[in-house]
Amino acid sequence: MPARGDHDARRRDLSEAVWRVVAEQGFTGLxxxxxxxxxxxSTGLVTHYFPSKAALVRHALExxxxxxxxxxxxxxxxxGLAGLRxxxxxxxxxxxxxVAMNRxxxxxxxxxxxxxxxxxxxxERYDRWRARLRGHVEAAVARGELPDGADVDDVAVSAAAFTHGLVTQALFDPAAFPVARLEGLVAGFVEGLGSQNPNPS
Amino acid sequence: MPARGDHDARRRDLSEAVWRVVAEQGFTGLxxxxxxxxxxxSTGLVTHYFPSKAALVRHALExxxxxxxxxxxxxxxxxGLAGLRxxxxxxxxxxxxxVAMNRxxxxxxxxxxxxxxxxxxxxERYDRWRARLRGHVEAAVARGELPDGADVDDVAVSAAAFTHGLVTQALFDPAAFPVARLEGLVAGFVEGLGSQNPNPS
DNA sequence: CTACGTACCAAACATTTGTTATGCACCTCG
DNA sequence: CGAGGTGCATAACAAATGTTTGGTACGTAG
Structure with missing residues (x-):
């Protein structure tokens, strides 16, 4: 009963196009x-695969x-800490x-x-990401790379914060953040964790 | 020759309205x-003060x-470090x-x-912010709160990164980031800086 | 008091964008 | 080889939005 077999291929083309548009024009330009x-x-092709704008946005986020x-x-x-880095x-x-992904x-x-x-x-995505980072933090505590009293939740939050904040700065000024500098900054942050005091709260 | 005197007051009302709209609906809803x-x-009032949409957006950013x-x-x-915190x-x-400002x-x-x-x-705004943070970092180095060889630029970048990354997480999950926790996280980050190694690059 | 320019409303207009309808080509199945 | 359904273009339609216009009220200048 179905007609063609390259349905999946076309859908992949669509996804690629959606991705490029959002990466260049943002969601405002989607x-x-x-x-x-x-x-x-034609727009007919798009609506054929995505019945509404909301579906398009959802797909971009997926x-x-x-x-x-x-x-x-x-x-x-x-x-441990190497894993976190x-x-x-x-x-x-x-x-x-x-770069595109972060944009x-x-x-x-x-x-x-x-x-x-x-x-x-x-x-929820932040929750899952922090949970994954927390795994590395717990391993670092177990290996003695972090003090035993360290609050692993707080360290995971800090690592996520540092990461996304660095991402944002780098996106707006790529020339100031070449790969070598990014690596150095990340290494510096992770090393600095090793000597952080346990949370007094 | 001019007509009324409450021009500035009305303009302030406009600004307030723009602010509330963006804080609640984002720039997509502006x-x-x-x-x-x-x-x-009426929309006539808005166009009277802002001749175009671009001007409106510019004003919101200002x-x-x-x-x-x-x-x-x-x-x-x-x-020093207290100033950075x-x-x-x-x-x-x-x-x-x-919260509104960060949104x-x-x-x-x-x-x-x-x-x-x-x-x-x-x-440019990031540049200015980092420069201001760097001032605190330099003071901390001068006071001996940070090692003498610390790369003040990198520390300023890290502080800005941690801050904006924390802001983003807090905006999406306010319940998980009450004031006390935010203060604790910031304090922990700043304390952790004290023992960071000088950048090997 | 008249003239004029400002502040503003109301509504029309043009453009952009999401949605829907129509038609055609092709492929598969019977 | 015909029937029906899929894949897609073309284009009409509708809703949202930026922009423009005509008109009114009011205050100040002369």
């Missing part, structure tokens, strides 16, 4: 016609979540792919702050 | 009609820059005003990443 133009097609997942598993296992470096914009991510916050549903999704 | 509705007026300036001067002078706490969302700020990044002019403006 429009049916922009996506269509990006792949030299793409972002999916790509960040694959990038974060890039270095699967390293011990690797996890941070998996996110930081050290190559064009990661999409940061752009999405405009919508996510205004839309409760998207905001909640973002909150 | 529209002539939304601003007009926010102050129970407002954000202005308010962040006044808030950062809130605690004018403290010595105060400077960070001046930005973090510890009250409704600062506006984060929302603006969607537009700023897509528009080269706005992006450049954001870059």
């Amino acid at each position: 429009t049916m016609r922009a996506v269509a133009a990006e792949m030299d097609a 793409l972002a979540a999916e790509r960040v997942d694959t990038m974060e598993r890039h270095v699967p296992s390293a011990p 690797a996890a941070i470096l998996d996110v930081v914009p050290v190559d064009p792919e990661r 999409v991510w940061v752009s999405s916050w405009d919508l996510a702050l205004a839309d409760p549903t998207l905001g909640e999704a973002q909150r | 529209t002539m009609r939304a601003v007009a509705a926010e102050m129970d007026a 407002l954000a820059a202005e308010r962040v300036d006044t808030m950062e001067r809130h605690v004018p002078s403290a010595p 105060a400077a960070i706490l001046d930005v973090v969302p510890v009250d409704p005003e600062r 506006v700020w984060v929302s603006s990044w969607d537009l700023a990443l897509a528009d080269p002019t706005l992006g450049e403006a954001q870059r």
